[in-house]
Amino acid sequence: MTALDGIRVLDHTQVMAGPFCAMLLADMGADVIKIEPPGGESTRGGELELIPGVSASFLAVNRNKRGLVLDLKRREGVDILKRLAGTADVLVENYRPGVAARLGVDYATLATINPRLVYCSISGFGQSGPYAHLGGFDLIAQGMSGIMSATGGEDGPPVKVGVPIADLGAGLFGLMGILAALRARRVTGRGQLVDTSLFEAGLALSAWEATEYWYTGENPRPLGTAHRLSAPYQAFRASDGHFTVGAANERLWPRFAALLGLEPLTSDPRFATAAVRLRNRAALQALVEAVTVGRPRHHWLALCEEAGIPAGPIYSVPEALADPHALARGMVQELEHPRVGRVKALGNPVKLSKSPATMRKSAPELGEDTDAILREAGYAPGEIAAFRAAGAIR
Numbered sequence: 001m002t003a004l005d006g007i008r009v010l011d012h013t014q015v016m017a018g019p020f021c022a023m024l025l026a027d028m029g030a031d032v033i034k035i036e037p038p039g040g041e042s043t044r045g046g047e048l049e050l051i052p053g054v055s056a057s058f059l060a061v062n063r064n065k066r067g068l069v070l071d072l073k074r075r076e077g078v079d080i081l082k083r084l085a086g087t088a089d090v091l092v093e094n095y096r097p098g099v100a101a102r103l104g105v106d107y108a109t110l111a112t113i114n115p116r117l118v119y120c121s122i123s124g125f126g127q128s129g130p131y132a133h134l135g136g137f138d139l140i141a142q143g144m145s146g147i148m149s150a151t152g153g154e155d156g157p158p159v160k161v162g163v164p165i166a167d168l169g170a171g172l173f174g175l176m177g178i179l180a181a182l183r184a185r186r187v188t189g190r191g192q193l194v195d196t197s198l199f200e201a202g203l204a205l206s207a208w209e210a211t212e213y214w215y216t217g218e219n220p221r222p223l224g225t226a227h228r229l230s231a232p233y234q235a236f237r238a239s240d241g242h243f244t245v246g247a248a249n250e251r252l253w254p255r256f257a258a259l260l261g262l263e264p265l266t267s268d269p270r271f272a273t274a275a276v277r278l279r280n281r282a283a284l285q286a287l288v289e290a291v292t293v294g295r296p297r298h299h300w301l302a303l304c305e306e307a308g309i310p311a312g313p314i315y316s317v318p319e320a321l322a323d324p325h326a327l328a329r330g331m332v333q334e335l336e337h338p339r340v341g342r343v344k345a346l347g348n349p350v351k352l353s354k355s356p357a358t359m360r361k362s363a364p365e366l367g368e369d370t371d372a373i374l375r376e377a378g379y380a381p382g383e384i385a386a387f388r389a390a391g392a393i394r
Contacts, residue, residue, distance in 0.1 A: 002029020003355040007182070009033065010084055010091040011065060012105075014041040016138070016164055017122045017198060018094040019061040020171035025090070025178070026064035027348045027357040033084070033373055034065040037072070038394045040366045050340050059343055059363045063335060067364030068373050069394040072103050076392035083377050085110045085117060089191075090178055092120045097132045107193045118181040118191040122174045126197040136198050141166035145202025150209050152222040154282075159222065169201030226285075231277040232256065235314055237289050238297035246310040248274060259303045260291045337362040367394050 007030040011022035019034075026032040040053060048056040070077040082105070085091060091110065093100055100106040100121075107119040121127055124136015142148050142160050152159030177194035185191055203210075209220040212228055220228060225235035230248035247256035250273075254266045265271045265287065270280040277284055292300055297313055304311035315323065321332055331347040340362075348357035370393050374384050387393045 001355050002358060003352055004028040004030040005355075007031070007090065008088045010035060010081075010088045012081075013092050013094040013122065015043055015094075016061060016167040017170040017174070018092050020168060021120070021122065021174040021178070022065065022092050023061050023063060024171070024175050024348070027359070028350075028352075029355070029358065030090070032065040033369070034062060034067050034364055035081070036067065036069050036366060038069060038391070040069075044366065053366055054337070054340055054363075056343075059337070059340075059345070062363035063345055064358075064360050065364055066369035066373060067367050068370050069367030071392050071394070072105065074390060074392045076387050076390050078104050080374065080377070080379075080387065080392065081105055082110065082113055084373070086114045087377065088114065088117060089182065090118045090120065092122065092174065092178070094122045096135055097121075097123055097127050111191065114191070116185060116189065116191045118178055118185065118194060120174050120178050120181075120194040120196075122170050123197050125199045127193075127195045131199070138164040138167040138198060141170075141198035141202045145199055146206055146209060146220075147202050150206070150220045150222055150228075153224045154222060156222060165205065166198040166202045169205050170196055170198045173201055173204065223281075226281055229278065230274065231281040232284060232288065234281075234285065236285070236292045236300075238292050238295060238300055240296040242314040243292075243297040243301055244312050244314060245304060248277070250274065252309050253277070255307045256304070256309055259300075259307050259309075260288060262287065262291065333359050335359055335362040338365065370394070 004025060007025070009022055009025050009030045009032040011019065011032050012035045013019050013022060022032050022034070041058070043057045044053050044055055046055055046057060050056060070080055072078055072081065085105075093105075101108075107117075107121070110117055110119060123132075124141065125131040125134055139160060142165065143158070145166065147165065148158040148160055151161055173196045174194060177196060181192050181194055208228055212218060212220045225244065227233035227248070230246075232253070233246050233248040235242045235244045245256065247253050254263075257263055257265050265284075269276065271277045271284055301311050301313065313319075320326060326332060329347070329351075331349070333345045333347045334342050335345050337343050343362055345359065345362075347359070350357060371384055374387070374393070379387075384393070
């Protein structure tokens with residue numbers, strides 16, 4: 001049994017946030033139908049294209065899905081989507097607000113066909129508000145949500161978070177909303193509109209930064225690897241790289257000072273309490289690194305582990321993917337693609353003991369399940385052939 005067995009999802013999204021949301025639903029067993037326009041979505045090509053029509057970017061967020069091509073600029077394509085919506089539990093789309101309504105596939109329209117439908121819209125700024133009409137990308141959302149102003153080195157320029165945090169965050173919040181709406185449907189018998197955005201994801205993930213501003217009046221500034229409310233809680237230099245340490249509380253700080261041979265710092269007025277350590281973080285970092293640069297990081301990590309202090313190396317991406325713990329937790333998977341062969345995939349980070357996520361198949365070829373999906377919807381072979389001749393399906 002899978003957790004979402006029997007749930008059908010229409011994934012009418014492109015690029016990152018929506019496909020990521022729908023892929024996580026697919027991992028948990030939902031029947032996810034990836035709907036693409038003729039020619040496929042934009043991420044099938046680009047610099048990471050492996051073979052024509054298959055890119056590493058597309059493979060990354062579209063596993064476990066079936067593929068359908070519909071041309072919604074044709075009446076027949078819209079009619080097909082409406083029929084599919086009548087059998088679906090969830091539809092996910094990431095059009096700019098207003099586009100779905102112009103196509104005739106917005107929530108208000110589809111809810112009259114299927115009142116139980118959970119309709120998730122993921123956009124740049126949401127379905128309401130003065131910026132709703134604007135297009136949005138991860139970079140824009142990171143900038144406007146304040147994330148970039150609080151990221152990077154001290155006194156340096158604004159820096160984008162290395163991973164697309166607003167895109168991925170919006171996908172995760174969309175997933176949360178979908179699951180909550182499915183639970184509510186068990187009580188009410190009706191679906192609802194789930195509305196989230198990249199901008200709001202960036203704001204919602206800025207919990208510490210908003211808190212610092214509201215309760216201190218200070219504008220949160222970039223701090224490099226340091227924590228804005230705790231110290232020492234950051235990266236330090238070793239002779240062969242950097243490692244991170246979380247030793248900010250009054251139990252762990254004396255242990256960390258002791259293993260460094262810096263016991264006098266625990267009674268130094270600049271570092272005696274959490275509050276003053278935070279104010280004197282730069283001075284503390286200099287004193288700590290004067291010691292840590294003399295030995296390799298594995299030396300300090302071993303001492304921290306022995307002392308019960310949370311610590312870890314700063315890995316490169318290849319090092320993180322090759323770490324034995326990542327492998328033991330199933331975070332590196334391989335799937336078979338019919339034209340590419342074996343392809344790598346990140347595992348699902350949620351482990352369910354009774355109904356675990358499964359890695360069933362790689363991302364679909366363009367429209368590979370079109371005929372099967374239309375037959376399931378009740379279309380006869382002649383109707384499917386007519387749709388193809390009219391250009392509504394590919």
